[in-house]
Amino acid sequence: MEQRIDYYNVASEALNIMMEMEKYTKTTGIDRKLRELIKIRASQINSCAYCINMHTADARKMGETEQRLYCLSAWRECTFYTDAEKVALELTEHVTLIPTKRVPDELYQRVRQHYDERQYVDLILIINQINSWNRISIAMGNTATEK
Secondary structure (H helix, E strand, O other), X not given: OOOOOOHHHHOHHHHHHHHHHHHHHHOOOOOHHHXXXXXXXXXHHHOOHHXXXXXXXXXXXXXXXXXXHHOHHHHHHOOOXXXXXXXXXXXXXXXXXXXXXXXXXXXXXXXXXXXXXXXXHXXXXXXXXXXXXXXXXXXXXXXXXXX
């Protein structure tokens, strides 16, 4: 599939706002590798190959291991993600699948054991940002290409 519309040029004001949010997410106290894991996991759930391709490449450049990237969809069964990473990935799944999963109080409490109020808000913003990018990318026909 080819990109359907040159949306960066058609709606540059809106995309600039999205890019400003992207810049903000990089200033948070959330570990940069975890940010990429969140982006990859949400993109896996949303089946956004373009974003999976982009963020796995970014994670590798940051030093993320192949093992952790390959096993991300089965993170619950792995010992090489920290408890803080696991609860952030669980939150990612719940927010990404919010119509069916919601964010129960019990999950919120477990997240708060590892992240303060500001970090919780930042996690939610990071998760929402990648979900927005996934939806834009899929709707616009972006495809993953070999490099």
